[in-house]
Amino acid sequence: MEFSYHIEGGDFSKAGLASSEVKKILKQLNVSASVIKRVVVALYEAEVNVVAHAYEGDVRVDIAPERVVVVVEDRGPGIPDIPLAMQEGYSTASAAVREMGFGAGMGLPNMRKNSDELNIESEVGKGTKVTMLTRFNP
Amino acid sequence: MTVQELTERLGLSVCSGSEGLGREIKGGYTSDLLSDVMGHAKEGDVWVTLQTHKNIMAIASLKDLAAIVLVKGRVPEEDTAAESEEEGIPILSAKEETFEITGRLYEALKAEQTV
Numbered sequence A: 001m002e003f004s005y006h007i008e009g010g011d012f013s014k015a016g017l018a019s020s021e022v023k024k025i026l027k028q029l030n031v032s033a034s035v036i037k038r039v040v041v042a043l044y045e046a047e048v049n050v051v052a053h054a055y056e057g058d059v060r061v062d063i064a065p066e067r068v069v070v071v072v073e074d075r076g077p078g079i080p081d082i083p084l085a086m087q088e089g090y091s092t093a094s095a096a097v098r099e100m101g102f103g104a105g106m107g108l109p110n111m112r113k114n115s116d117e118l119n120i121e122s123e124v125g126k127g128t129k130v131t132m133l134t135r136f137n138p
Numbered sequence B: 001m002t003v004q005e006l007t008e009r010l011g012l013s014v015c016s017g018s019e020g021l022g023r024e025i026k027g028g029y030t031s032d033l034l035s036d037v038m039g040h041a042k043e044g045d046v047w048v049t050l051q052t053h054k055n056i057m058a059i060a061s062l063k064d065l066a067a068i069v070l071v072k073g074r075v076p077e078e079d080t081a082a083e084s085e086e087e088g089i090p091i092l093s094a095k096e097e098t099f100e101i102t103g104r105l106y107e108a109l110k111a112e113q114t115v
């Protein structure tokens, strides 16, 4: 089963819409509550990163009987140093974005903690592709 | 304890989402960093924050929180309140600042042995 959603950069009011849809779908498929929680946290953070750091992006969700794979691909500045970006507390978010409570530098760490496999590919000046896999029966 | 009982006990005002006043409270979480709440708040928590923009509702809904408590008499922005109505997750307002209302919330939940 596959679904996709578009994300507009800069539009914080819509951040979380894809996560909300995916939550409903996984619930309908009777995926366990604990797995749904992890997938939703990871996807929400990926969505917010597109809104906060990129120009636009697309979410693709692929659900199989044993796992869900979420791919979030954006057009944006890319991440020059991925290990540095993965460090808890590291953030390049603007002061305005921080004031809203974003930009704590906990997004990528949250994504790592809440998925079984996290892969980030990024090209500076082009964009970033985040792939997260979560198994239903860990 | 329900959200309704909490509003009475702490003298909170209900800004929106009154349909959800019967929601059961399982705990509390205080933070203004959205990723911190996303990563650490639990289902059924009451969330104490000074943030009033719409994303707090996205988080409350995704995490199945019981209610949001805004501090220092703050009220939700219009679209935040609308979302709260739609989701049936109440937004409450406390006159106190974060330290004080968190302490009172903790005492109230402790008395009920929920924390």
Ligand SMILES: Nc1ncnc2c1ncn2[C@@H]1O[C@H](COP(=O)(O)OP(=O)(O)O)[C@@H](O)[C@H]1O
Binding pocket: A045, A049, A050, A052, A053, A054, A074, A076, A077, A078, A079, A085, A086, A090, A091, A092, A093, A102, A103, A104, A105, A106, A107, A108, A109, A128
């Ligand atoms: N999709 C993205 N495009 C460009 N840069 C990104 C993207 N995602 C993350 N980053 C970079 O990695 C940093 C850390 O991300 P994250 O842990 O989510 O923290 P935060 O978003 O709070 O800054 C960001 O501040 C940004 O510099």
Ligand SMILES: [Mg+2]
Binding pocket: A045, A048, A049, A052, A103, A105, A106, A107, A108
């Ligand atoms: Mg982030």
